[in-house]
Amino acid sequence: MTVLPSGAIDCDIHPGVPEIKQLLRYMEPFWQESFVARGLDGFDMMSYPPNAPITCRPDWRRKGQRPGSSLADMRRDALDAFGINLAICNPLTGGQIAVSETMGAAICSAVNDWIIEHWLNQDSRLRASIVVPAQAPYLAVEEIERRASDRRFVQILMPVACEMMLGRSYYWPIYEAAVKHDLPIGLHAGSMYRYAPTSTGWPSHYVQDYVANSNIFEDQLLSLVSNGIFVKYPSLRVVLLESGVSWLPGFLWRAIKTWRGVRAEVPWVKQSPADTIRENVRLTVQPIDAPPDPNTIERLMQMIDSDRMLLFASDYPHWQFEGDKVLPDGLSPALRQRIRIDNPLETYPRLKETVQ
């Protein structure tokens, strides 16, 4: 068991998922044959093109290697460099976004086997999210049930943009399984691309798709709150991974105002959306889109007005900060402590089991 005197808990770290051919050994014969006979590979997400600057910080990039694919590099560049005692692996895989439900499920399940063998079994500091095919909630639930007994899986991972808004009843079985097994739902930046990546259509540039992720996080919070998900599942925690963070206060103000105006439409939403979100939703701190000036960060923290919501994360190997500046200046020592250790422990019930 890991001892946790002072090290941080990294809530968003990305082992690079390998090509399909290295996942075949975890698949059933049907899928092994399908992928080989059809010559299928190249399932990297449009949300993170492997060579795009965001996908790997320049000094962490190794020629000829997929970003984040080496445990030795991750140990040196992140775990050891940032004094991390526990880290939650969030693999980003094409299985999560495949149009085919069963193909998506096959890839996701193989990724979960792969992460056990190549990461969780290799470094006792590592934990992981269960990668699920949200395209088919019944298959997602099967995968959750298959993995739940391994307590090193601490969260369920989904892209923030799926096939339907996440408050819809279609997804409720996933939330039921999450609550049953003490697993928060982690929503990571990235899209299934079933709809235009912005509400005004298809932009010309990747950077526009990327920045529009913060809109989707907001839309999903509205969906979860308005559909009464936190009334139905009060213990459910939702973690927003790589959301940008600084949009939160302005979003909460408008959510309160709109709810006050038309709350009769959703009578089951009895408390202010801001209260619900502060109670049930958490956000990882990379990136935190703000100028480097400590006063701005301090003002932002006052506006967020909760020392419970933010979770330490390096987002390794994604490029969000330089050097070892995982946390920005302008946070009080008490808040730093909460972000680095206390908040992650309170958010992920399964992490506590490993703390003596």
Added chain:
Amino acid sequence: MNAPVNALDHSAPAGQANGIIDCDIHPFPRPGAIEQYLPERWRRHVAEYGKFTYGMYAAIGAYPRFQPYLSRRDSFPPNGGAPGSDVAFIREQLLDRYNIAYGVLEPLLGGNASRNLDEAAALCSAMNDWQASEFADPEPRLRASILVPQDDPEAAVKEIDKRAGDWRFCQIQLGSKTTEPIGRRRYWPIYAAAQANGLSIGLHVGGTFSTAPSAGGWPQFYVEEHHGLVHSMQNQCASMIFEGVFEAFPKLKIVLIEGGFAWAPTLGWRLDAHWAKMRDEVPQVKRPPSEYMRTNLWWATQPVEEPEHPEDLRQVFDWIGWDRMVYSSDYPHWDFDDPHQAFHFQMTETEKRQVFRDNALSVYTFR
């Protein structure tokens, strides 16, 4: 704590020379009013096929609203008709009452939302005639917006050129929802015409609802969709900046209307942060994105943000810049912002002059 502060308590006495400027007033047609400005061919077409917008209902939007005509219950004219349809009552309930020097008309009638581009052009032109003749002529404090069929830029430019010299028009109006992101090149002829004529563009929430309201799909409720419209504004800011619109048209003035503004500073930070890493993808962007927000964009205040701590609103104004904010009421709609009641913090005299008058004068074309 949230008690309103009378922002205009100490403002100068009444009169057009020092009255306030309201950037968002919604006129509404009396039955048959628009049709009388349509050629017979289009009158018949509209009667048979409607406006043929993107959407599931023939006559209304996908998300049922919460108020008849989206309006205040007290805004129905005493002589009958819909809110915003009676100039005398607009004068009494808004212009005289709040000492409004100029009010910018923002018709939200879907003229430019038709999938049939010829129909859109005919409707926009008819609605332009209607605003000018039935609002600006009898009440010169009310100034019209040039509505254009933006998906047919050639026709849009024709309409702009036709109206640009007419004192009754003070801006070009576009919706915040367009069929493509608004910075894309198909729309550039409109920006060239706007810049050449010195006309600002008012981007009002709404427009062509041709894509899902979210990249995550279709929300179930109006409470989500209404809030989500704010994102269309953010997307359009990012689009205009990253596509290089303000490099190509450096004098272009864009006013973002009814899309909120508390998001503006944080969007600027987000754009700057990720542009810094990926600027090689957008070499047409020469300056940090937030700088274009400080030179080419303005924000109308309604529906004003209501932070949990009212002084945070001052911080937001400070971050955006006091020279970027213009007052708007949204009369006669339900979420109307009374200039005396809407702002829950105290402004200085200079700040009031900027927000309620001077900034708008520097943007709009009032002749």
